Amino acid sequence: MPILRAEHLEKTFAAGDVAAAGVPAVRGIDLAIEAGEFVAITGASGSGKSTLLHMLGGITRPSAGRVLLEGVDLASLDDDALAVVRRRRIGFVFQRYNLLSELSLVENVALPLVLDGAARRSCEAAARAALEAVGMNHRATHRPDELSGGEQQRGAIARALVTSPAIVLADEPTGALDSVNSGRIVDLLRQLVAERGQTVVLVTHDAAIAAAAGRAVTIRDGLVAADTAGTQR
Ligand SMILES: Nc1ncnc2c1ncn2[C@@H]1O[C@H](COP(=O)(O)OP(=O)(O)OP(=O)(O)O)[C@@H](O)[C@H]1O
Ligand SMILES: [Mg+2]
Numbered sequence: 001m002p003i004l005r006a007e008h009l010e011k012t013f014a015a016g017d018v019a020a021a022g023v024p025a026v027r028g029i030d031l032a033i034e035a036g037e038f039v040a041i042t043g044a045s046g047s048g049k050s051t052l053l054h055m056l057g058g059i060t061r062p063s064a065g066r067v068l069l070e071g072v073d074l075a076s077l078d079d080d081a082l083a084v085v086r087r088r089r090i091g092f093v094f095q096r097y098n099l100l101s102e103l104s105l106v107e108n109v110a111l112p113l114v115l116d117g118a119a120r121r122s123c124e125a126a127a128r129a130a131l132e133a134v135g136m137n138h139r140a141t142h143r144p145d146e147l148s149g150g151e152q153q154r155g156a157i158a159r160a161l162v163t164s165p166a167i168v169l170a171d172e173p174t175g176a177l178d179s180v181n182s183g184r185i186v187d188l189l190r191q192l193v194a195e196r197g198q199t200v201v202l203v204t205h206d207a208a209i210a211a212a213a214g215r216a217v218t219i220r221d222g223l224v225a226a227d228t229a230g231t232q233r
Contacts, residue, residue: 003034040202133188189211
């Protein structure tokens with residue numbers, strides 16, 4: 001059974017002007033991702049990559065089709081159950097980071113564990129370790145607005161990894177990083193796949209990163225245009 005499966009997934013956004021037709025961002029995607037895969041999603045700006053990733057992660061509800069995560073149809077979950085799945089099984093790196101501005105970096109990273117009721121000391125220790133892994137421990141007590149874009153991005157990656165989630169969904173996680181830090185993050189993600197059996201799906205515009213992934217899926221106009229895994233399972 002794939003760990004993550006998209007079946008005929010569609011998302012049409014309402015147009016700004018009510019009289020206009022909606023925006024069909026994703027137009028019917030079938031995708032099966034096996035546990036332990038490292039998948040890169042590429043495609044032009046506006047092709048639907050973020051929309052797809054948000055549906056895979058249970059952040060956006062599809063207009064049609066469904067997402068099965070570890071065999072569970074996300075549409076069958078109420079908001080509370082979905083929040084638990086998102087917190088415990090998925091680590092999501094947002095394209096715009098989405099760190100909470102009133103919390104320090106280490107508090108942001110610890111948040112998924114704190115919300116899950118873990119003891120405060122162990123939350124902080126785990127958050128520190130995650131920050132260390134992305135080279136950001138030295139800024140742990142700073143607030144996001146005191147950090148550079150790339151530093152915030154690395155903090156957002158640490159927050160996604162802190163729970164050791166089965167599935168990491170990362171939207172251009174190296175978009176704001178220099179080549180050294182970008183390489184470090186890709187190495188880290190590859191290590192999660194190789195050594196811990198975690199599953200990583202990342203959106204990237206970087207051809208070298210896509211080539212380094214085990215599988216590359218190309219999105220064009222809201223559809224899968226190419227998939228190096230060949231026939232979709
Ligand atoms: N909330 C929204 N409301 C209306 N239209 C949206 C919304 N979010 C995305 N879109 C539209 O859906 C399409 C796909 O957007 P999406 O963000 O998925 O693209 P993307 O492939 O991630 O692009 P990029 O590489 O620039 O991040 C675009 O035409 C975009 O304008
Ligand atoms: Mg995007």
